[in-house]
Amino acid sequence: MVRSRAGHVWRQSMRWAAVAALGLSAALVNAGPASAAEADITGGTLTWGFKQSFRNYVSGGNGNPPIAASNGATINADGTFAFPSTGGTHDAATGATSAEYGGTVVFSYPSHLFTITLANPTVVVSGGTASLKADVDLVTSMTEPVSVRQATVATLAVGDGNPGGGAGTVTGINLAATLTETGASAFNGFYAAGDALDPVSFTFTTGDSGPARPAVAVTPAGGLDPSGATITVEGSGFDPAANGAAGIYVSFGPKVDEHWTNAGVLQVTKWVSAGNEPTESRDKLNADGTFRTTLPVSAVYTDSTGKQVDCTAVQCYVITFAARGSADRSQDTFTPVTFTGAGSGAGDAEQRITATVTGGPLTLGVAGSAVALPAVANGQVASGALHDATVADLRGTNAGWSLVGQVSDFSSSTGGVIAANNLGWAPSAVAVDDPLAGNPGTVVPGAVAAPGAGLGEARALCTSAAGASGGTFTCGAQLNLGVPASAAPGSYTATLTLTLS
Structure with a gap:
């Protein structure tokens, strides 16, 4: 007999996109022999x-904890991670780069049966293409x-001067990262090759002489809510000692x-200086010329002169410049920021449509409650079809789910026993x-389990990853019971339990 259950046995939904989120890959790019133009990388940071x-x-x-950073890696305020430079080389003439970063991030979810460790990312640039190892x-x-070392885990989009820099500092800002075939295969195919990952930003310095050039990355830099949003601003290449260590202003407008000298037209300004401690109006400029701060911005505001500024009608920027009215323009940068929508034209009319979606349940249904396998002799395999299980995820959260099966030992009325692990399956x-x-959501069948290494322990029948689990799905399997030579003749029964979580 094969039975199923759901409802009161559900655990918090198991979202196996967690595994796929690290499944990033691209073709390996091997660094060639060092050339005369190559310089050693001496410092920097990668954010991802x-x-x-x-x-x-x-x-x-x-x-405990769910996400931990160690070996030099740290967790940023927005939940992303910072990895410190550990070396590498950069050829300023060709752009060829192998920038190595250190640190370890561990994702742990014991109740969902996995631990994932990601460590030591490396940015490789060669021949106009880039990847992340x-x-x-x-x-x-x-x-x-799975255990891989310096596998290429993502392709990175480069071009139009990004990454860029000079005088010993190179910065890549919000480079789009894409999952590739190698990564998708390495992490069990939970996400498909070509899926988008979070963007990558990095900076590094070499032993080249000369002052670094200021560079700024803004996250997010586009698609902001016109009514208000908080953006993260990361800078590198600034000079903490310039203008008597007065620092810089980081503004929006x-x-x-x-x-x-006309800062009154700007919506918000923070003073970033080496001597500052972080507050709502100021932040710290690090000794290596980097900083990280946030700005609250909105599309429409009234400046200090009483004039209304509409950043959906005019281009607005995150602007950096030397503090205290200095004439030093070497700290100036302009990074464009855009909002959703645009100013309405004459004769436009708008109606705001609202709707409420309450969300639904996560449910499991099974087409039958008993499976009769054919009679076979000792040493043979009895095969039959599991009744189809239907999973409907109508929650609207795309939180992910997993359907897991486990069977009891088989027993006969005469006292015979066949171990649970003798029942295997091939899911679909x-x-x-x-x-x-x-x-529409996607579903992935569980791994094949052979008789002898089968369902005596919980194994996935099918899973749907976080971010793509909404919809209705049918999961089935071919059951294969290996009958040992020592099994006494008789009619055997076991209970297979399916648990949706």
Whole structure:
């Protein structure tokens, strides 16, 4: 007999996109022999969030802690991670780069049966293309463990002067990262090659002489809510000692003539200096010329002269410049920021449409409650089809789910026993077409379990990753019971329990 259960046995939903979020890959780019133009990398930082939906999922788990950084890596205020430079080389003439960063981030979710370790990312640039390498370890009872060292884990979009810099400092700002075939395969195919990951920003310095050039990265730099948003501003290449260590102003607003003396047109300004401690109006400029701060911005505001500024009608920027009215223009940068929408034209009319979506349940249904396997002799395998299980995720959260099966030992009325692990299966899974699904979810069948190493322990029948779990799905399997030579003749029964979480 094969039974299923759901409802009161559900645990918090298991979102296996966590595994895929680190499944990033691209073709390996091997650094060639050092050339005369190559310089050693002496410092810098790489910032990456892997995938925000993955971080949100893991942070709600039962790891202790769910997300931990060590060996020099740190967790930023927005949940992304900073990895310090550990060396590498850069050829200023060709752009060829192998920038190495250190540190370890561990994602732990014991109740969902996995631990993922990501360490030592490396940015490789060669021939106009770029990629990200890393060490990745996956430990889980649901699939075979994975351990790779400096595998290429993502392609990075480069071009139009990004990354750029000079005089010994190079900065890459919000480079789009994309999952590739190698990464998708290495992490069990939970996400497909070509899926977008969080953008990558990095900076590094070499032993080249000369002052670094200021560079700024803004996150997010586009698609902001016109009614208000908080942006993160990261800078590098600034001179903490310039102008008597007065520091810089980090502001938001349109470009105007002599902006350093006309700050009244700007919406918000923070003073960033080496001597500052962080407050709402000031932040610290680090000794290496880097800083990280936030600015609250909105599309429309009234400046100090009483004039209304509309940043959907005029281009606005994050602007940096030397503090205290200095004439030093070497600290000036202008990074464009855009909002959703635009100013309405004459004769426009708008109506705001609202709707409320309450969300639905996560449910499990099974087409039958008993499976009769054919009679076979000792030493043979009895095979049959598991009744299809239907999973409907109507929560609207795309939080992910997992359907797991485990069987009891088989026993006969005469006292015979066949161990639970003698029952194996070969799962299958498909998504059911839904014309109202919008972005239809995806489902992945569990790994094949052979008789002898089968369902005596919990194994996945099918899973749907966080970010793509909404919809209706059908999961099935071919059951294969290996009958040992020592089994006494008789009619055997066991209970297979399916648990949706």
